[in-house]
Amino acid sequence: MSQPSDWPLPAGSSRLLLPHNITRQLAQHPLSSQLYPVAYGHYLEARDHRVRRSTHTDHLLIFCHAGRGFYRTEQHRGTITAGEVLFLPKGVAHSYHSDPEQPWSIYWTHFAGEHSQQFMDYIGIQRHTGRPPVLTLRRWQALLPDVTELLNLQHQRLTFERAMLAAALLRKLLAQLPLLVRDPDKLESGFNxxxxxxxxxxxxxxxxxxxxxxxxxxxxxxxxxxxxxxxxxxxxxxxxxxxxxxxxxxxxxxxxxxxxxxxxxxxxxxxxxxxxxxxxxxxxxxxxxxxxxxxxxxxxxxxxxxxx
Structure with a gap:
């Protein structure tokens, strides 16, 4: 897998790399082989967070919920702000960094699986197109209960069963994204x-x-x-x-x-x-x-x- 950054974690931030034996089981099990996380975490006010990769062996999702950051690939460059999701597909060289004046706070995951590309296509992120690899979400706060449950797994002993739950939560989160982008008026009024x-x-x-x-x-x-x-x-x-x-x-x-x-x-x-x-x-x-x-x-x- 692509190595997550070793950026020093401040208070409130977290990072989990799933052990190789666990990801191997996820890749082989029929209930998780289609899509599963290999690492994920939460960086809070990630000042000086900066990454550059020439080789990228899995897919990466970065969801910004505060502040601002910047990204660049061979085809695209741009800004990521609160409520936006950046996808960096497997094989795409890239760099990204937090804004020094308004450091971003991000949830992120590296993920893999037999149907990873199909999920990306479903969401609307396709390689070799002119569209930037960014989704702008409305009412993105609807995602946070599942994000919280996923993050809370980091505080428990990581078993295969909990890793399977993490895979199910990731699949659910990705499946919700097109609804939050395309159907904002159908979401429940009020707040969660x-x-x-x-x-x-x-x-x-x-x-x-x-x-x-x-x-x-x-x-x-x-x-x-x-x-x-x-x-x-x-x-x-x-x-x-x-x-x-x-x-x-x-x-x-x-x-x-x-x-x-x-x-x-x-x-x-x-x-x-x-x-x-x-x-x-x-x-x-x-x-x-x-x-x-x-x-x-x-x-x-x-x-x-x-x-x-």
Whole structure:
């Protein structure tokens, strides 16, 4: 397979290369031999991400969900922005890189299989044509629940059965693309809360505003806020901040990072504001919460020791 880039992964990013013995089984099994992933991942704000390949032995899909990047092949060159999918077919020499000013965030997969080219033809990506290898999607957020399930497999022990599930999810994702390109008016109005929740978690290091969430869903500020409250019972910004505070609580328990470092990791330049917000959501100041968590851990260890 074409080697994925060894670009250093920042927080929130991931990369999985399926072992050769697993991909060999996928290539031989009748339920997966038509199409299967050989590597996939998520690069978040991929600053300085740059790749050039003269030999390309499998197909590559890059889906940009934020920022911007650039690509070049022998026939085409162009820009990739949020909501666009770049396909680089097997055998096509290419290069691509993230915009230094607006670094892209991308989901990507290298894939292979007996019917890979037929899938590409079905999607509308064909070699030796004048059409750029790019699809512009509408309501692409509909893809995120399956993308999330695929990414979550990386956190489990990779068995052949889980690799088979990854192949099925990839096939489903590719099969949806023509619907998202050609039939945007037939999609359900409103938004997918699972997809929005994923967007919030992927961007928990940033200070986002109501306009950012409304733009993500493709709805007006008013209608988005109304629908969000109906689904969650909370205003969007409060939901987003409470999500951050729950993640910060876990970091206080599991890491030795300072309160200031944790605040910065969630997009808060002012640690005092972060501390006030944390206390409002969790019920105590960050440092006090950390001390209480340490006391609980010490008490648990003492009880465990006494019980031996």
């Amino acid at each position: 809360l699972t997809a929005l929740d994923r967007f919030m978690r992927d961007n928990s290091h940033r200070q986002l505003e109501l306009d950012d969430f409304a733009a993500f869903t493709g709805l007006s500020r008013y209608y988005f806020s109304k629908r969000f409250r109906e689904l969650t019972g909370l205003p969007p910004i409060r939901y987003f901040n409470e999500m951050k505070m729950q993640a910060a609580r876990k970091m206080l328990e599991e890491t030795e990072q300072s309160v200031r470092q944790i605040a910065l990791s969630f997009g808060f330049d002012d640690p005092y504001y972060f501390s006030r917000l944390f206390k409002k959501v969790i019920g105590m100041a960050p440092q006090r919460y950390r001390e209480a968590a340490e006391d609980r851990q010490d008490s648990h260890e003492e009880r465990t020791h006494d019980g031996r």
